[in-house]
Amino acid sequence: MHVTIRLFARLREVAGASDLTRTIPDGSTAGDAWQALVAEFPALGDHTSSISVAVNEEYAKPATALRDGDEVAFLPPVSGG
Amino acid sequence: MALGEPRMTVTSESLDVTAVAAAVAGACDGAIATFVGVVRDHNAGRHVLWLDYEAYAPLAVRTFEHIAAEAATRWPDARLAIHHRTGRVDVGEASVAIAAASPHRADAFAACRYAIERVKQVAPIWKHEHFEGGEVWIEGATADPADDEARTLAFARACT
Numbered sequence: 001m002h003v004t005i006r007l008f009a010r011l012r013e014v015a016g017a018s019d020l021t022r023t024i025p026d027g028s029t030a031g032d033a034w035q036a037l038v039a040e041f042p043a044l045g046d047h048t049s050s051i052s053v054a055v056n057e058e059y060a061k062p063a064t065a066l067r068d069g070d071e072v073a074f075l076p077p078v079s080g081g
Numbered sequence: 082m083a084l085g086e087p088r089m090t091v092t093s094e095s096l097d098v099t100a101v102a103a104a105v106a107g108a109c110d111g112a113i114a115t116f117v118g119v120v121r122d123h124n125a126g127r128h129v130l131w132l133d134y135e136a137y138a139p140l141a142v143r144t145f146e147h148i149a150a151e152a153a154t155r156w157p158d159a160r161l162a163i164h165h166r167t168g169r170v171d172v173g174e175a176s177v178a179i180a181a182a183s184p185h186r187a188d189a190f191a192a193c194r195y196a197i198e199r200v201k202q203v204a205p206i207w208k209h210e211h212f213e214g215g216e217v218w219i220e221g222a223t224a225d226p227a228d229d230e231a232r233t234l235a236f237a238r239a240c241t
Contacts, residue, residue, distance in 0.1 A: 006137070008135060008137055008205065008207060009135050009207035009209070009218055009220075010207075010218045010220065012135075013218075050220075050223050051223070052205075052223055052224040052225060054137070054140050054205070057137075057139045057140045057143060058140070058143065059140070059144075059203075059224070059225075059226050059227075073137060073140070073205075075137065075205050075224060076207065076218070076220055077220035077221055077222055077223045077224070078201075078202075078203065078204060078205055078206060078207060078220075078221055078222060078223075078224045079201075079206070079207050079208045079218075079219040079220055079221040080134070080136070080141075080165060080177070080200050080201060080204040080205075080206030080207070080208070081118050081176065081177055081197060081200050081201040081204075081206075
């Protein structure tokens, strides 16, 4: 299945991209998508313990199952305000 | 009341606290508490030149709505509006403006304080600080809206 991956702030800079389309196996979770991304951009691995995940513009969990066409966002620690 | 003024928004335009207040003002209210977060010229020993704010806008707006729903469980008569900037925000400019309207001042103050605490904890927004001699991403909390401990802390700060 195809998913759109969104990266923000420091994660966007590490990967050098804000939007990516990737093909991942059916049945993949958001966490699986992250691991695939880390395989592609090893420097992202340093951030695994501090990221948040959103699926289709809602906060989600690494265990959240993905469907074809989903948008998965990975967020570094926030600093709004 | 300014018709069409959104209660929750992320914008690259300058913030207008009067407009934020107008978004929640109603005839039943005896109080509107407002908070304006402003970019200051120093942080962690650095001389700050400006901040660049990045947001995941659709999730930020949903998060603001979620924060308002949380506040409504504690202060059912209070209503919130939250406006946040993106892009370059210079020293002295507003980065966030919040208004809480309520029949009574205590609830307006408390809901307003709760909202800014939660924005800092869970809104998907990031500061890129440009200071004299360099730039750095500011990273605070790992956002987890389901984290009861963080929510409890925000309620406690709102009620002191």
